[in-house]
Amino acid sequence: MKKLSLVIPCYNEEEGLLLFFEEVEKVRKNLPLEFEYLFVDDGSTDGTLKVLRTLEAEHSEEVHYLAFSRNFGKEAALYAGLQASTGDYVTLMDADLQDPPELLLEMYAKIQAEEVDCVAARRSDRSGEPFLRSLFSRLFYRIMNLISSTPVIDGVRDFRLMTRQMADSILELSEYNRFSKGLLTWVGYHTEYVAYENHERVAGKTSWNFWSLLRYSIDGFINFSEVPLIIATWSGIISTFLSLCAIAFLIIRQLFFHHSVSGWTSLTVIVIFCFGFTLMMLGIIGKYISKIFLETKRRPIYIVREKK
Ligand code: UDP
Ligand code: MG
Numbered sequence: 642m643k644k645l646s647l648v649i650p651c652y653n654e655e656e657g658l659l660l661f662f663e664e665v666e667k668v669r670k671n672l673p674l675e676f677e678y679l680f681v682d683d684g685s686t687d688g689t690l691k692v693l694r695t696l697e698a699e700h701s702e703e704v705h706y707l708a709f710s711r712n713f714g715k716e717a718a719l720y721a722g723l724q725a726s727t728g729d730y731v732t733l734m735d736a737d738l739q740d741p742p743e744l745l746l747e748m749y750a751k752i753q754a755e756e757v758d759c760v761a762a763r764r765s766d767r768s769g770e771p772f773l774r775s776l777f778s779r780l781f782y783r784i785m786n787l788i789s790s791t792p793v794i795d796g797v798r799d800f801r802l803m804t805r806q807m808a809d810s811i812l813e814l815s816e817y818n819r820f821s822k823g824l825l826t827w828v829g830y831h832t833e834y835v836a837y838e839n840h841e842r843v844a845g846k847t848s849w850n851f852w853s854l855l856r857y858s859i860d861g862f863i864n865f866s867e868v869p870l871i872i873a874t875w876s877g878i879i880s881t882f883l884s885l886c887a888i889a890f891l892i893i894r895q896l897f898f899h900h901s902v903s904g905w906t907s908l909t910v911i912v913i914f915c916f917g918f919t920l921m922m923l924g925i926i927g928k929y930i931s932k933i934f935l936e937t938k939r940r941p942i943y944i945v946r947e948k949k
Pocket of ligand 1 (some may be wrong): 649650651652653654683712713714715718734735736737739842846847848849
C-alpha cells in the first residue's frame, strides 16, 4: 500500500487539533493509503505541544511530530515537515480545518492520472473574509503576476497533494527567504486544481493581520521579482535626465534674460521630492541587500527542540 505523508504546521492550535485529527481519520477510512502524520509545532505558546504528545502516545504508529525551538514561521514548518516526510505522496495542510480533509479524496483521484504531479485546492470564493482584506489580496495577485515570471494564482492555498518527486524538488530549494506560494509554482510540474468553498477556522485565531499580510506581500514581490529594482533604476534615470534639462534651462535663462531670484517654493518642493524619491529607491535596494545578507549567512531554516 502506498503511503501518504501529511505535513501539518501548527502554531497555537491546541483547541482545534483533536477535532482536526478526528476529521482526517474519517477521510482516511475511504482512502487506500497508509497515513503518516507529521505535525510541526512552530514554537506555539499554548498547549499545542502537549496535545501533540498525547496524540503521539495514542497513535505512535502513524503520528509523528517535530517541535521548533521558537516560532520560525509557517514556511519553515512546511520545509521541516517535507524533509521529515517519507511517503509516496505528500500533502500540506493547515491545522485549523480551513483546508477541508474530504478534498483529499478528490485530490487522490485526480493525482492517479499519469501526467498529474500535484493537485492543489483553490478557493472558489472569499466569503467570510473582511472586504478590505479581500480587496488587498486581489491587488496583491494582480501586481505579483504583473511583475514576476512565476505565476501565482488567486485563491490557491498551500493545501495540495503532490508526488514524492515534486516534494523532493521543493526540498532542493533550500533558500532562507521562503515564499511558498512562489516556490510551489517555481518548481513547475503539472498541477491540477480542485475548487472548494471557503471555510472559517474551527478554533483559535488567525496569526495574520493587515500589516503582517502587507509585509508578506512585499516579501513575495522581492523574492520573486526584479521589477522593483528595474523601476528604481529607470525612475532614477528619467528624473536625472529631467533635472539636467531643467538646470540647462535655468542657466540659459539666467545668462540671457537676467531673471531675478524667485521660485523658492518650487525649488524647495523639487529638492524634497528628489530627496524622498532617492530614499524610497534606496529602501527598495536595501530590501534586496538584506535578503542577500540573510541568505549568505546560511543560517538554518529552523531548529528542532523535540522530535518523535
Ligand atoms: N502557522 C504556523 N506558523 C506561524 C503561523 C501559522 O505554523 O507562524 C500555521 C497555523 O497553525 C495553521 C497554518 O499555518 O495551521 C495557517 O495559519 P493561519 O490559519 O493563521 O493562516 P490563514 O489560514 O489565515 O491564511
Ligand atoms: Mg487558517
